[in-house]
Amino acid sequence: MKATALAHPNIALIKYWGNRDHDLRIPVNGSFSMNLEGLSAKTKVLFSETLSEDSLILNEEEISGAGLVRVSQILDEVRKSAGILLYAEVVSENNFPTGAGIASSAAAFSALALAASKAAGLELEEPSLSILARHGSGSACRSIPSGFVEWTNGKTDQDSYAFSIAPPEHWDLADCVAVTSSGHKHIGSTQGHRLAETSPLQKARVEDAPRRIDICRKAILDRDFETFAFIVEKDSDLMHAVMMTSNPALFYWNPATLHVMQSVRDWRAEGLPVFYTIDAGPNVHVITLKEKMDEVQAKLAALKGVQKVLTATVGGAARLLEG
Ligand code: DP6
Numbered sequence: 001m002k003a004t005a006l007a008h009p010n011i012a013l014i015k016y017w018g019n020r021d022h023d024l025r026i027p028v029n030g031s032f033s034m035n036l037e038g039l040s041a042k043t044k045v046l047f048s049e050t051l052s053e054d055s056l057i058l059n060e061e062e063i064s065g066a067g068l069v070r071v072s073q074i075l076d077e078v079r080k081s082a083g084i085l086l087y088a089e090v091v092s093e094n095n096f097p098t099g100a101g102i103a104s105s106a107a108a109f110s111a112l113a114l115a116a117s118k119a120a121g122l123e124l125e126e127p128s129l130s131i132l133a134r135h136g137s138g139s140a141c142r143s144i145p146s147g148f149v150e151w152t153n154g155k156t157d158q159d160s161y162a163f164s165i166a167p168p169e170h171w172d173l174a175d176c177v178a179v180t181s182s183g184h185k186h187i188g189s190t191q192g193h194r195l196a197e198t199s200p201l202q203k204a205r206v207e208d209a210p211r212r213i214d215i216c217r218k219a220i221l222d223r224d225f226e227t228f229a230f231i232v233e234k235d236s237d238l239m240h241a242v243m244m245t246s247n248p249a250l251f252y253w254n255p256a257t258l259h260v261m262q263s264v265r266d267w268r269a270e271g272l273p274v275f276y277t278i279d280a281g282p283n284v285h286v287i288t289l290k291e292k293m294d295e296v297q298a299k300l301a302a303l304k305g306v307q308k309v310l311t312a313t314v315g316g317a318a319r320l321l322e323g
Pocket of ligand 1: 011012014015016017025031103105136137138139140189190191193278279280
């Protein structure tokens with residue numbers, strides 16, 4: 001009973017920040033993302049009678065403690081649905097560096113949801129897979145469907161899942177990730193979601209989310225770069241305003257982060273199609289048209305404080321692999 005799956009990380013265009021239910025990861029607002037082609041997590045799951053406990057090997061390193069517990073919770077859910085009592089061996093590898101400002105949990109938990117359910121003999125439809133991945137990491141539910149993805153917040157466990165609004169070929173975009181620090185962040189997203197509600201700005205951010213989501217969806221469907229740039233930057237700034245005003249305050253930016261943000265705004269004013277968006281860290285995702293990717297990568301690499309620049313185009317759905 002084994003299966004291997006591959007999934008891409010995704011970059012949030014409208015951010016998920018804060019939960020209505022922390023245990024089930026039901027978010028307070030809907031979100032949007034695009035999958036990142038070329039970057040991926042590959043996860044193999046084997047259920048076997050010969051195993052006496054669950055085990056996890058991540059990038060050739062044996063993981064125990066909280067990381068393993070989080071994986072076992074997904075395995076438990078799969079075991080329960082499939083009616084099996086076997087332990088599992090999980091082996092996962094990312095082809096992108098950790099600490100590069102790309103959430104590895106999204107790719108890892110979506111690949112895990114697909115591989116584990118298949119290995120256990122379950123044939124889950126996309127929404128069920130997305131819900132299963134969401135239980136491991138909220139943003140992972142968006143790495144199950146293809147291309148440009150919407151996650152409706154929903155009110156219950158069963159109606160909070162992600163779906164594709166357009167395939168990758170709908171719009172030739174690219175993400176150039178300017179790495180300004182590869183160190184580990186002090187407070188990760190899971191804790192951050194709990195802190196969101198301590199900011200007096202969170203209520204306003206959440207109340208306005210349906211409007212931003214409608215604007216973002218239309219901009220993607222119309223391939224309207226200008227509106228897209230405006231709303232995605234605004235949404236990122238709003239999330240960081242909440243982070244900075246939560247208790248304790250979360251300041252993820254460093255001086256190079258701000259230098260990249262300002263440079264991106266200047267380049268846009270000069271006519272280059274670019275905008276930025278930033279997750280829970282100091283690295284800056286700079287979105288542009290695919291035809292401008294090399295130019296933007298070179299410009300970013302030349303900025304003071306930028307250590308390296310990773311690039312990705314728009315990626316497809318999580319999928320099963322042979323072996
Ligand atoms: C800032 O999905 O990483 O990247 O559910 O605790 O694993 P957990 O959180 P996670 O949160 C992502 C936060 C974000 C914005 C986003 O991806 O929408």
